[in-house]
Amino acid sequence: GEDVEQSLFLSVREGDSSVINCTYTDSSSTYLYWYKQEPGAGLQLLTYIFSNMDMKQDQRLTVLLNKKDKHLSLRIADTQTGDSAIYFCAESISGANNLFFGTGTRLTVIP
Amino acid sequence: KAGVTQTPRYLIKTRGQQVTLSCSPISGHRSVSWYQQTPGQGLQFLFEYFSETQRNKGNFPGRFSGRQFSNSRSEMNVSTLELGDSALYLCASSSGQRLGEYFGPGTRLTVT
Numbered sequence: 001g002e003d004v005e006q007s008l009f010l011s012v013r014e015g016d017s018s019v020i021n022c023t024y025t026d027s028s029s030t031y032l033y034w035y036k037q038e039p040g041a042g043l044q045l046l047t048y049i050f051s052n053m054d055m056k057q058d059q060r061l062t063v064l065l066n067k068k069d070k071h072l073s074l075r076i077a078d079t080q081t082g083d084s085a086i087y088f089c090a091e092s093i094s095g096a097n098n099l100f101f102g103t104g105t106r107l108t109v110i111p
Numbered sequence: 112k113a114g115v116t117q118t119p120r121y122l123i124k125t126r127g128q129q130v131t132l133s134c135s136p137i138s139g140h141r142s143v144s145w146y147q148q149t150p151g152q153g154l155q156f157l158f159e160y161f162s163e164t165q166r167n168k169g170n171f172p173g174r175f176s177g178r179q180f181s182n183s184r185s186e187m188n189v190s191t192l193e194l195g196d197s198a199l200y201l202c203a204s205s206s207g208q209r210l211g212e213y214f215g216p217g218t219r220l221t222v223t
Binding site for chain 1: 115144146153154155156159167169201203212213214215216217
């Protein structure tokens with residue numbers, strides 16, 4: 001199965017942390033990704049995690065992976081108004097040369 | 112390094128026509144993937160090419176086709192356009208196992 005699910009909306013106040021969640025169903029995932037899409041733009045790869053890792057930190061971004069529950073999260077520390085965008089999680093599956101995307105979470109940062 | 116480029120950026124066509132979209136990957140990248148993004152269906156995989164060979168194809172009708180040239184540039188073609196083909200078409204290029212590392216800005220196709 002290639003179902004990747006995310007909640008549709010998230011609002012946070014500027015300076016707070018944002019946590020965007022994602023669940024996936026395929027246990028043969030190799031890499032899991034987080035992308036950002038701003039209005040009228042393509043996808044920007046923010047970070048990725050290999051499926052044998054539990055956590056990855058990259059400046060303000062922290063990715064947590066719970067393989068048992070097939071749950072992936074992206075935490076953005078000190079969220080800024082420029083972080084307002086749609087965030088997509090995606091997985092690549094062993095043997096398949098394509099990505100399966102979630103529905104996207106629209107993050108709104110309130111000044 | 113120049114990013115992934117897609118041409119044209121915007122396109123308006125009428126039903127029944129055909130369209131060709133172009134994608135130039137990052138220099139040295141041999142894998143090019145295409146995705147369709149619509150408000151209703153989200154991001155859906157069309158096909159992936161590696162060294163001029165289609166390695167994988169999504170669940171789209173045969174009206175959607177693609178190819179890749181020896182310089183890794185890729186084109187996708189949609190024949191007999193339908194209103195539902197209106198979408199943002201995104202292409203991504205990769206150098207290795209991590210797919211979709213770099214996405215282009217997309218081509219927005221409107222079918223009237």
